[in-house]
Amino acid sequence: MSFFTKLRDRLTRSSSKIGEGLDGIVEVTSAPAVPQPAPAPSPGLVGRLFGTGPAARPDEPRRALDDAMLEELEDMLVQADLGVDTALRITANLAEGRMGRRMSSTELKELLAAEIARIMTPVARPLPIYPKKPQVVLVVGVNGAGKTTTIGKLASQFRAAGKSVMIAAGDTFRAAAVEQLQIWGQRAGVPVMVAAQGSDPASLAFDAMTRAEAEGADLLMIDTAGRLQNRQDLMEELAKIVRVIRKKDPTAPHNTLLVLDATTGQNALNQVETFRQLADVSGLVMTKLDGTARGGVLVALADRFGLPIHAIGVGEQIDDLDAFDPNDFARALVGL
Numbered sequence: 540m541s542f543f544t545k546l547r548d549r550l551t552r553s554s555s556k557i558g559e560g561l562d563g564i565v566e567v568t569s570a571p572a573v574p575q576p577a578p579a580p581s582p583g584l585v586g587r588l589f590g591t592g593p594a595a596r597p598d599e600p601r602r603a604l605d606d607a608m609l610e611e612l613e614d615m616l617v618q619a620d621l622g623v624d625t626a627l628r629i630t631a632n633l634a635e636g637r638m639g640r641r642m643s644s645t646e647l648k649e650l651l652a653a654e655i656a657r658i659m660t661p662v663a664r665p666l667p668i669y670p671k672k673p674q675v676v677l678v679v680g681v682n683g684a685g686k687t688t689t690i691g692k693l694a695s696q697f698r699a700a701g702k703s704v705m706i707a708a709g710d711t712f713r714a715a716a717v718e719q720l721q722i723w724g725q726r727a728g729v730p731v732m733v734a735a736q737g738s739d740p741a742s743l744a745f746d747a748m749t750r751a752e753a754e755g756a757d758l759l760m761i762d763t764a765g766r767l768q769n770r771q772d773l774m775e776e777l778a779k780i781v782r783v784i785r786k787k788d789p790t791a792p793h794n795t796l797l798v799l800d801a802t803t804g805q806n807a808l809n810q811v812e813t814f815r816q817l818a819d820v821s822g823l824v825m826t827k828l829d830g831t832a833r834g835g836v837l838v839a840l841a842d843r844f845g846l847p848i849h850a851i852g853v854g855e856q857i858d859d860l861d862a863f864d865p866n867d868f869a870r871a872l873v874g875l
């Protein structure tokens with residue numbers, strides 16, 4: 540199954556929220572549809588530019604775009620977790636030159652998808668791979684966001700691409716977290732370095748650097764703790780890991796990935812703010828886009844922070860994570 544098919548099938552809770560929202564907005568006050576003979580289907584201009592979505596049916600209900608309709612659109616987008624600022628910007632762009640025009644839900648979906656893709660295109664960037672060996676990737680995020688799973692999935696993909704990968708289980712306080720990482724390491728066929736429970740994560744990171752250098756690993760991914768309850772401790776812990784790995788390589792870490800859980804909705808925005816204060820976040824991965832109606836938050840994140848979105852997760856299996864494609868995501872999100 541292609542990742543787009545998977546994305547479209549699994550993003551349904553978010554997409555039905557937006558898709559049905561648009562249907563409702565158009566149908567609520569529109570005149571009853573007058574049946575007309577159906578001409579051969581042809582995609583609209585936006586459809587032709589952005590994919591092969593369904594053409595607007597001639598008998599689809601339509602509604603003239605006015606201020607009231609724009610307000611309903613805004614509210615719907617806010618409820619779909621795109622956030623107020625982004626919702627306002629999108630509706631303003633959508634309205635430009637179209638006030639008074641009678642629009643169908645399909646046309647609105649095409650326009651909305653194009654607007655969302657426009658916002659997200661600049662941030663859609665796969666994790667960059669550098670010639671530097673080992674490339675050190677620090678992975679941060681709150682407990683349960685999906686760090687372990689993401690590390691496992693990425694490790695498996697890089698290995699499949701011929702890279703030698705090593706993982707360090709830096710959340711040394713939680714035995715269960717270390718065990719999970721070991722299981723993912725086995726699945727991905729990648730060594731996982733662990734330390735005694737409760738030992739210093741920075742010391743493990745140093746040992747992992749030493750081993751990765753000695754073995755000529757291409758990539759070292761370091762998992763970290765996500766206890767936000769004690770922000771000061773966590774900040775010190777992350778800072779110490781960075782200090783220690785810089786003794787080995789002053790340019791490391793080369794990437795700091797923040798893993799976010801889509802089901803947290805608008806709270807993901809706060810997590811970005813917080814982790815940017817704790818670490819030098821260089822890119823985002825969003826997990827759990829399946830089974831949540833809050834996937835729209837990714838648009839708000841792109842619009843607000845402009846941080847690269849490296850990958851998105853739509854399930855618990857090893858191949859349920861892929862590079863972020865803005866057009867695919869935008870179309871899936873609006874239900875096209």
Ligand SMILES: Nc1nc2c(ncn2[C@@H]2O[C@H](COP(=O)(O)OP(=O)(O)OP(=O)(O)O)[C@@H](O)[C@H]2O)c(=O)[nH]1
Pocket residue numbers: 680681682683684685686687688689710715716719765826827828829830852853854855859
């Ligand atoms: N449905 C779904 N579940 C996911 C996804 N990514 C991760 N999970 C699940 O979310 C749960 C937490 O994921 P972990 O990878 O353990 O998260 P973590 O951030 O490492 O959490 P701690 O180990 O508690 O620090 C696990 O049950 C995963 O299987 C996803 O894309 N979709």
